[in-house]
Amino acid sequence: MKRLSILILVFFVIAVMAVLGNVVHRHVHLRSVKTEAADKTKPVIDAMARYQADHRNYPESLDGLVPQYLPSLPTMTPPVRLTYFPLQDHYELCISVGDTSDLWFNSKWNRWKMEDPL
Numbered sequence: 001m002k003r004l005s006i007l008i009l010v011f012f013v014i015a016v017m018a019v020l021g022n023v024v025h026r027h028v029h030l031r032s033v034k035t036e037a038a039d040k041t042k043p044v045i046d047a048m049a050r051y052q053a054d055h056r057n058y059p060e061s062l063d064g065l066v067p068q069y070l071p072s073l074p075t076m077t078p079p080v081r082l083t084y085f086p087l088q089d090h091y092e093l094c095i096s097v098g099d100t101s102d103l104w105f106n107s108k109w110n111r112w113k114m115e116d117p118l
Helices: 002-040 042-055
Strands: 080-086 091-097 100-106 111-114
Touching: 002 042, 002 091, 002 100, 042 091
Parallel strands: none
Antiparallel strands: 080 091, 091 100, 100 111
């Protein structure tokens, strides 16, 4: 009976470790995908600064940067999406993976902010 209890406990610990490992792996993968997507947007951020210097405001959409300020918009591999939010005195970019939208660039602060889902 004691051996059976130990065996059940060992299987339980292994199952918990497998579930936690899967959650951590998914989180690390999502973070990696978002960081790679953020690197792809560096030319967009530079183009936005040049556009703003010339026009004293930001474009209505990212398409306003092409072709004068940017040869083309970066290609994001689905399910990654880049969304642009023009605001009154600054803009924000959001990188979404699937249903999450937790990597934000704010031009006022000139930095990315990652909102972790965990």
